[in-house]
Amino acid sequence: MKETERELKLRFMILDRYPSLREFSRQADIPYSTLMTVLNRGISGAGFDLVIGICRALGIDPKEL
Secondary structure, eight states: OOOOHHHHHHHHHHHHHSSOHHHHHHHHTOOHHHHHHHHHHOGGGSOHHHHHHHHHHHTOOGGGO
16 A cells, blocks of 8 residues: 555654654654554554654654654
């Protein structure tokens, strides 16, 4: 599946603040495989707690996604 604009935005936000996606997943205490699933398959299918955790780790409001 192709990334949508929202997933691309999320990927760029992560890479703007962290040296790698793996480092972000480690710091945010989110399994790397889970993060990659969200980025590749879409954030709309992700659980609420996961989305909140990602946003909290990035210091953004979930509405920004």
